[in-house]
Amino acid sequence: MSVSPSEKPKLGVSACLMGVEVRYNGGHKQSDLCTGALREYFDFVPACPEVAIGLGIPRETIRLVGDPERPQAVGNVHPELNVTRQLAEYGEHMAGEMTDISGYIFMQKSPSCGLERVKVYRDNGAPFDGGGRGIYAQAFCERQPDLPVEEDGRLNDPALRENFITRVYAYAAWQRLLRDGLSRRALTEFHSRYKYQLMACDVTQYKALGKMLGSMGRSDPEEVGPQYFSLLMNALKKCATRGSHTNVLQHLCGYLKQTLSAGDKQELQGLINQYHQGIVPLIVPLTLLKHHFRHHPDPYVALQVYMQPHPEPLSLRNAI
Template identity: 75%
Template sequence: MTSTPAIHKPKLGVSACLMGVEVRFNGGHKESHLCTRSLTEYFDFVPACPEVAIGMGIPREAIRLIGDPANPQAVGSVHSELNVTQALADYGTHMATEMDDICGYIFMQKSPSCGLERVKVYQDNGVPATDGGRGIYAQAFCARHPNLPVEEDGRLNDPVLRENFITRVFAYADWQALLRNGLTRRGLTEFHSRYKYQLMANHPAQYRVLGKMLGSMAKSDPNEVGPRYFSELMSALKKCATRGTHTNVLQHLNGYFKKTMSAGDSQEMQRLIAQYRRGVVPLVVPLTLLKHHLRQNPDPYVAQQIYLQPHPENLSLRNAI
């Protein structure tokens, strides 16, 4: 009897408090059920709490950001002489090296160490700056991994942002697998071919730009073109697809089956695509019928498209968009 091979799960960095670990300044946690229940079957989480890691106790004095929102200082909320800015930044740089095999990171929102955006940065008059800033640890970490998919836990409550983030995580993991096998011109071209319709959904213009980039690399070193391509890819995928762009992709994919569909099947497909466009049904409905026709009439080019299944089906991420 042969054993079932282990499924490789991408690693995700995560703020430890989101995993239910009691590391917050007040001795509590901020458990995210999305992380601890929904995603644990599909990802290996690597938790970190920078404030505890740099030697601050549990419980501890809360810290806050002050000064220039673009370059704030992290100081004690009671004792302003407590300044942990450099320690948090150094730990961020250190963990960016340690976590060199993660494919994404979920940060604690509004945290002066881990928040990604709109973190309160207090001014001399005691009032927060209008735009806010970024947590010290998160800033240092993300500076070392500019292409890494990152998101705050609160924003992941939005089904569109959640699906977008998970799509990017698996694209990042896919690219890492390509790198492990060694970059070749053929490998790059095939990778881009698989992401054609996913890119068309997220950023149609950038799909054409990236296609031209690879089309002109006949004599270029793929190890030079590859990093530029990947950076542009991750930037493009960060743009959320809309009902309009999804509809465009569905129509393109449907075109592959026009000759094999009956008139009734074609009408049904068009009806469901139109219903999706109007918000009557979620994306999974026309996609499911499209996959049915693909099984009935296999097409190797369509079958390889990441768009059809950019993340595990059981996550049901497209049931809510």
């Protein structure tokens, strides 16, 4: 998958993660992943909601209090400072403005930007178990529920990082499809390309979505498409396991059963078994599969997103 500069997907990002000094203390939380490995493949759109609503730099810290489902964002020192409405309105505004992004990386634990486990305090000062979600992040995600989102800290996990980037490229592909025009044929072809990626993440939804499009008939794709895509993105949130990846690898081997020698088949099966046992990463059997498909091309496999769901130099499958 080659990505030209004009085709780079856009990612929303908390500005502090890009090294911008917008934190309450005038500092930043620069992410090496965002400013390093990902910079070549994505255009970042930074935002800091707390600065945007006028809190200034430096500023009094805020915290979440009250109902964890719908908390209030108030000043840590001066609780009469309540910026809940401003943060929520800015989240709604930015969700309406940033319609061309394909994903968003939020600052973890932030009362404005955290996606989960943000501390929410009771009246007596004790935090609730489980926590809540930042005010800005909550409002933004409610407006764009299908958008791939993740926290910077969770992206240190190789499986979560690979899953997130896979979803970002799926979202970007859908955006291109919508720009080109949604038709029944285009929708069917899109699903066909995601067959094995979907099978790796959620085999139940893979079957359900196939049936959904199979029974589409003469339905308006403008109505079916958004429903299909929401279900697809929800399914892709599930991280593929060694077992589900192994299942897909075995399916792909089926396209080579008439062309490989007994020795080549044995070698390939050996590497797939080693991957399943956790001895080698996914990239090892997958690289051998790609080698065989270069010598024995299959047009259907060549279209499969699973074979290369993101740029190879990112090496996202080297650690899963």
